[in-house]
Amino acid sequence: MAGRNLDGPEADALDLGAVFRALADEHRRSVITELATDRSDSERGCNSFDLPISKQTQTHHFRVLREAGLIDEIDYGNRKGVRLRRADIEKRFPGLLALLEAGPPADTAPR
Amino acid sequence: MAGRNLDGPEADALDLGAVFRALADEHRRSVITELATDRSDSERGCNSFDLPISKQTQTHHFRVLREAGLIDEIDYGNRKGVRLRRADIEKRFPGLLALLEAGPPADTAPR
DNA sequence: ACCAAGGTACGAACAATTTCGTACCTCAGG
DNA sequence: CCTGAGGTACGAAATTGTTCGTACCTTGGT
Numbered sequence: 476m477a478g479r480n481l482d483g484p485e486a487d488a489l490d491l492g493a494v495f496r497a498l499a500d501e502h503r504r505s506v507i508t509e510l511a512t513d514r515s516d517s518e519r520g521c522n523s524f525d526l527p528i529s530k531q532t533q534t535h536h537f538r539v540l541r542e543a544g545l546i547d548e549i550d551y552g553n554r555k556g557v558r559l560r561r562a563d564i565e566k567r568f569p570g571l572l573a574l575l576e577a578g579p580p581a582d583t584a585p586r
Numbered sequence: 587m588a589g590r591n592l593d594g595p596e597a598d599a600l601d602l603g604a605v606f607r608a609l610a611d612e613h614r615r616s617v618i619t620e621l622a623t624d625r626s627d628s629e630r631g632c633n634s635f636d637l638p639i640s641k642q643t644q645t646h647h648f649r650v651l652r653e654a655g656l657i658d659e660i661d662y663g664n665r666k667g668v669r670l671r672r673a674d675i676e677k678r679f680p681g682l683l684a685l686l687e688a689g690p691p692a693d694t695a696p697r
Numbered sequence: 698a699c700c701a702a703g704g705t706a707c708g709a710a711c712a713a714t715t716t717c718g719t720a721c722c723t724c725a726g727g
Numbered sequence: 728c729c730t731g732a733g734g735t736a737c738g739a740a741a742t743t744g745t746t747c748g749t750a751c752c753t754t755g756g757t
Contacts, residue, residue, distance in 0.1 A: 480753060481704095491689035494613060499607040500715085522733075532716050553724040554733050568688065570681030577679065578602035611745085633703075643746050645705060650744095664754040665703055 481541060481548040486563035489544040494568065497543035502526050503536050507565065510559035511572040518549065518556040537576055592652060592659040597674035600655040605679065608654035613637050614647050615686065618656055621670035622683040629660065630668040 498504045506571070508525050510516075526533055537557065540546045545564065549556035564571055595601070603653075609615045617635050632650035637644055648668065651657045656675065675682055 491685065492610070492615065495606050495615070496610040499603070499610040501603060502715095502730095504603065504606070528715090529717055529735070531718080531736090535715075550734090551724085552734090553722090568685050571685060574602065574679050574682060607744095613745095631703095639745090640747055641704065642706090642748080646745075649705095661704090662754080663704090664752090 479550050481550055483541045483547065483560075484544040486560075486566055489563065489567040491568065493543040494545065494571070497539050498575075499553070500536065500539075502514075502528060503540055506536070506540065506557075506576040507559070507572075508578060509544070510557070511561075511575050515562055516559055518558045519540055519554045521548075523537060587591070588624065590661050592661055592694075594652045594671075595655040597655075597671075597677055600678045602679065604654040608650050608656055609686075610631050611647065611650075612650055613639060613651075615689070617647070617651065618670070618683075619686040619689060621657070621668070622672075625668055627672055629630055629669045632643065632666045642693065 479489075482530065488586065498507065509524060513519075520531065521537060526536075528536075537546070537548060537555075541548050542544070545560060547558045547560055559572075559573065609618060617637070620635060621630065632644065632648060633641075637647075639647075648657070648659060648666075652659050656670045656671060658667065658671055672683065
């Protein structure tokens, strides 16, 4: 079965406020950072991120990410797939994903 | 008298989480967007943004922006100046400020 | 010395967010 | 058909964030 896409906003309707609010949470930002780092943009399982939070809370966070337009969620009934909306994000907010990769505190510059 | 700079984080220590949390609020984002749009980077008075909130709340928001490293606050005693830390932001998170100018919902594409 | 304007400190009220418990749904595999 | 794994719905508790009232500080002007 092909799995049905749960709907988020159109590419042109991505709202910077919603995106920043979504990325303000550490758990959600770590998910997007991980997705952004994988240049193959392959679909990931929802539980492949091992977040240190309950599954109910994960449901909440993935919903926030989808409603912000950052990910697609594919519903297979008893499991769920996640895919980064890289093209849409890059079109609307070019460079945003690159920031996430540059995000971690500068431990890379030990003077 | 020259005014004393209130201290925020070093340029290298800017944290993406703190920055996103700071920009997640509409009032704070509007301030940074306004500063980012002005390429002269001149110092602004704190009350030149006419935010629809009380001055106590403004104090709170400007403090959040300073602690995130986005602005410098210059204390003159009975009034305060604000300046965007453009160079530091661009160094640590290149392209971030450009996103703010591209931020408003796409009303510019009426098909 | 006084006052008004701009700003801060502290604290409380209010609102939003994060988290999880309980109960339930869906599908794959015996 | 039963069970287990993965996921959602709903609601409540806890945490965090926003807002402002009251009181106070600082400086420039009168």
